[in-house]
Amino acid sequence: MSETRSVAQVYHVELGPRSYDIHIEPGCLDDLGQAMGKLFASPTRCMVISNVTIAPLYMQRLRDSLESAGWHVSECILADGERYKTIETLGFIMDALMDAKLSRNEPVIALGGGVVGDMTGFAASCYRRGIPFIQVPTTVLAQVDSSVGGKTAINHPHGKNMIGAFYQPKLVWVDSMVLNTLEPREVKAGIAEAVKYGLIRDAVFFDWMNSNMAAAIDLDADVLSKIIHTSCRHKAEVVMADETEQGLRALLNLGHTFGHAIESMTHYSTYLHGEAVAMGTLMAARLSEQLGFAEPGIESQIRVCYEAAGLPVDVPAFHADAWLDAMGHDKKNVGSRIRYILLRNIGEAFLAENVAPDAIRQLIDSYQSVH
Amino acid sequence: MSETRSVAQVYHVELGPRSYDIHIEPGCLDDLGQAMGKLFASPTRCMVISNVTIAPLYMQRLRDSLESAGWHVSECILADGERYKTIETLGFIMDALMDAKLSRNEPVIALGGGVVGDMTGFAASCYRRGIPFIQVPTTVLAQVDSSVGGKTAINHPHGKNMIGAFYQPKLVWVDSMVLNTLEPREVKAGIAEAVKYGLIRDAVFFDWMNSNMAAAIDLDADVLSKIIHTSCRHKAEVVMADETEQGLRALLNLGHTFGHAIESMTHYSTYLHGEAVAMGTLMAARLSEQLGFAEPGIESQIRVCYEAAGLPVDVPAFHADAWLDAMGHDKKNVGSRIRYILLRNIGEAFLAENVAPDAIRQLIDSYQSVH
Numbered sequence: 178m179s180e181t182r183s184v185a186q187v188y189h190v191e192l193g194p195r196s197y198d199i200h201i202e203p204g205c206l207d208d209l210g211q212a213m214g215k216l217f218a219s220p221t222r223c224m225v226i227s228n229v230t231i232a233p234l235y236m237q238r239l240r241d242s243l244e245s246a247g248w249h250v251s252e253c254i255l256a257d258g259e260r261y262k263t264i265e266t267l268g269f270i271m272d273a274l275m276d277a278k279l280s281r282n283e284p285v286i287a288l289g290g291g292v293v294g295d296m297t298g299f300a301a302s303c304y305r306r307g308i309p310f311i312q313v314p315t316t317v318l319a320q321v322d323s324s325v326g327g328k329t330a331i332n333h334p335h336g337k338n339m340i341g342a343f344y345q346p347k348l349v350w351v352d353s354m355v356l357n358t359l360e361p362r363e364v365k366a367g368i369a370e371a372v373k374y375g376l377i378r379d380a381v382f383f384d385w386m387n388s389n390m391a392a393a394i395d396l397d398a399d400v401l402s403k404i405i406h407t408s409c410r411h412k413a414e415v416v417m418a419d420e421t422e423q424g425l426r427a428l429l430n431l432g433h434t435f436g437h438a439i440e441s442m443t444h445y446s447t448y449l450h451g452e453a454v455a456m457g458t459l460m461a462a463r464l465s466e467q468l469g470f471a472e473p474g475i476e477s478q479i480r481v482c483y484e485a486a487g488l489p490v491d492v493p494a495f496h497a498d499a500w501l502d503a504m505g506h507d508k509k510n511v512g513s514r515i516r517y518i519l520l521r522n523i524g525e526a527f528l529a530e531n532v533a534p535d536a537i538r539q540l541i542d543s544y545q546s547v548h
Numbered sequence: 549m550s551e552t553r554s555v556a557q558v559y560h561v562e563l564g565p566r567s568y569d570i571h572i573e574p575g576c577l578d579d580l581g582q583a584m585g586k587l588f589a590s591p592t593r594c595m596v597i598s599n600v601t602i603a604p605l606y607m608q609r610l611r612d613s614l615e616s617a618g619w620h621v622s623e624c625i626l627a628d629g630e631r632y633k634t635i636e637t638l639g640f641i642m643d644a645l646m647d648a649k650l651s652r653n654e655p656v657i658a659l660g661g662g663v664v665g666d667m668t669g670f671a672a673s674c675y676r677r678g679i680p681f682i683q684v685p686t687t688v689l690a691q692v693d694s695s696v697g698g699k700t701a702i703n704h705p706h707g708k709n710m711i712g713a714f715y716q717p718k719l720v721w722v723d724s725m726v727l728n729t730l731e732p733r734e735v736k737a738g739i740a741e742a743v744k745y746g747l748i749r750d751a752v753f754f755d756w757m758n759s760n761m762a763a764a765i766d767l768d769a770d771v772l773s774k775i776i777h778t779s780c781r782h783k784a785e786v787v788m789a790d791e792t793e794q795g796l797r798a799l800l801n802l803g804h805t806f807g808h809a810i811e812s813m814t815h816y817s818t819y820l821h822g823e824a825v826a827m828g829t830l831m832a833a834r835l836s837e838q839l840g841f842a843e844p845g846i847e848s849q850i851r852v853c854y855e856a857a858g859l860p861v862d863v864p865a866f867h868a869d870a871w872l873d874a875m876g877h878d879k880k881n882v883g884s885r886i887r888y889i890l891l892r893n894i895g896e897a898f899l900a901e902n903v904a905p906d907a908i909r910q911l912i913d914s915y916q917s918v919h
Contacts, residue, residue: 181750264642270637271704271711272704275704275706275710299674302710303711303713304711306699306714308713333643333646338677339675340642341678408879421678
């Protein structure tokens with residue numbers, strides 16, 4: 178184990194009464210029980226929510242850590258995948274919380290990737306009008322992005338993350354060693370969200386990612402450590418500046434307007450979220466070029482990066498109407514304003530709310546003619 | 549129309565960025581569209597959520613008011629009754645919001661009683677992680693209690709209001725004249741929640757209610773006006789002091805621990821919420837006497853008041869185990885703490901967290917031996 182991996186680092190997310198720490202330390206999964214002593218007066222009941230893929234790998238270790246610290250642990254195991262991020266699964270979690278009779282001060286712990294974290298956070302926000310929750314992210318995507326910042330949600334059949342809450346965790350507990358069991362495809366999808374910080378606000382990090390991509394997808398400890406630390410620092414800074422996405426935080430949605438449409442049109446079962454975001458980011462880059470905001474060449478620079486990461490770069494073919502509908506464009510045009518995040522440069526993004534549907538049609542057509 | 553009814557009065561609920569007004573004025577239903585000009589930069593889309601009983605009576609007037617002010621109005625009409633306050637109905641509202649393509653800044657308006665207000669508020673809290681909402685309460689219960697304070701929720705089959713959020717409205721718009729079409733039974737149930745303020749913190753108001761009960765259930769304008777104003781003032785004061793129920797606000801749950809159990813055991817279809825709260829309050833009073841916190845006679849004083857209001861006072865017969873289970877007592881006794889609100893006197897309530905299950909059994913038995 179290298180020097181870098183053995184050091185614990187803590188980023189503090191300062192949000193007044195909703196403040197919390199992001200604790201990053203290889204191997205720390207076994208120490209959560211002990212750490213919870215700082216957050217709770219005494220151990221009582223808690224529930225770990227995970228999924229059928231992660232639970233067999235890490236539930237027992239987490240249980241051991243919690244039980245040695247005196248916690249009475251219940252479990253709730255979900256199916257694996259974005260397509261289960263539904264109101265039905267939310268109901269399933271609520272049933273489990275009711276059965277376990279968790280009271281208002283007893284925490285739930287999300288052990289899993291973005292889907293488990295988003296659903297656990299939303300369930301925690303509304304069970305008894307809010308109980309504490311802790312994020313233990315087990316995917317690259319969750320460790321570099323979704324576990325920090327309190328965006329929780331489930332999907333609606335017609336739109337991703339349409340039902341949710343801004344609800345901050347009490348602690349984010351990041352053990353990069355659990356990534357060693359992750360499918361390579363999941364690793365790559367997570368790397369797309371890390372690249373995003375480079376594209377939005379850190380050109381130097383984007384260049385560094387390009388130079389270290391092979392090591393990154395190989396889970397080289399030092400490279401991975403730098404990716405997680407840099408990403409968590411950026412995410413924490415953005416969330417502290419704009420917790421409920423009134424402005425700055427919206428930039429983190431780069432690639433997401435198109436990406437969510439891709440996920441929705443393919444029923445959340447073809448692409449991983451990070452893969453859809455990668456393709457969506459290429460579309461946002463091309464749109465930025467088409468509209469004259471960015472110099473030609475930005476899209477191709479990003480494409481090279483994603484190809485090196487082994488991410489899909491061929492935007493799926495759907496009719497322009499399907500895209501516009503999936504992105505929530507209102508045919509009646511009653512106050513319809515879709516938010517696109519566009520690029521001026523690598524490292525410089527901005528929010529555009531007045532992109533004409535015709536510009537989107539032209540963008541979509543540019544793909545249809547290629548494929 | 550008497551002098552009292554024609555005067556508008558506004559109570560301000562000061563909660564920092566979540567502050568809002570309670571506007572009380574007979575006939576004001578027709579003025580909401582105009583009033584919304586103060587809250588929104590320009591009229592866009594909105595959705596009115598109501599139920600099959602209220603919509604035929606008041607939807608058109610509200611629509612007219614909104615449309616004259618330039619709003620584009622969608623409707624979502626729910627079934628009527630506490631037993632529809634479910635996750636399924638929440639899904640139905642979400643479908644309607646998605647179909648109407650409401651954006652993050654466009655409001656929903658709850659036109660109805662407590663069930664419509666609770667569900668609309670919760671839907672508003674989680675649709676796109678929160679959109680503005682406005683309360684237009686149409687029952688006594690909603691006007692004196694549930695429309696103020698931001699407690700929103702749906703029921704779980706095993707517990708009332710178990711899934712929800714603290715989410716404040718942007719405005720509470722109270723027109724007492726809409727109460728003229730209310731079923732007498734609904735009027736009486738609402739009066740039980742008004743009596744509650746007297747029992748908890750205003751003995752003078754309790755005495756005044758006793759002296760004016762006949763006029764109150766007759767909807768005498770002056771008496772009704774005083775009831776609404778006094779109740780809203782008390783509710784606003786309590787909510788400002790303790791928005792998320794860390795202490796003081798819990799006292800407003802007088803009668804609710806037992807009342808919710810009654811509603812749950814009868815599947816939300818036998819009693820109105822206010823009726824269950826009345827019976828629950830009698831139980832809390834008797835328990836207060838049994839435990840020696842209150843002098844004998846308090847229960848009977850309250851019973852006389854409820855009888856004058858035509859409220860049910862005969863606690864339904866269920867086995868003590870069913871009561872304890874419905875109230876969430878954990879048989880394993882792992883950190884189980886049920887909160888009971890008890891009385892020392894008329895006008896003086898307090899929170900008791902360490903009531904032994906045996907005391908509850910004894911209380912339940914005292915009813916079984918009577919019936």
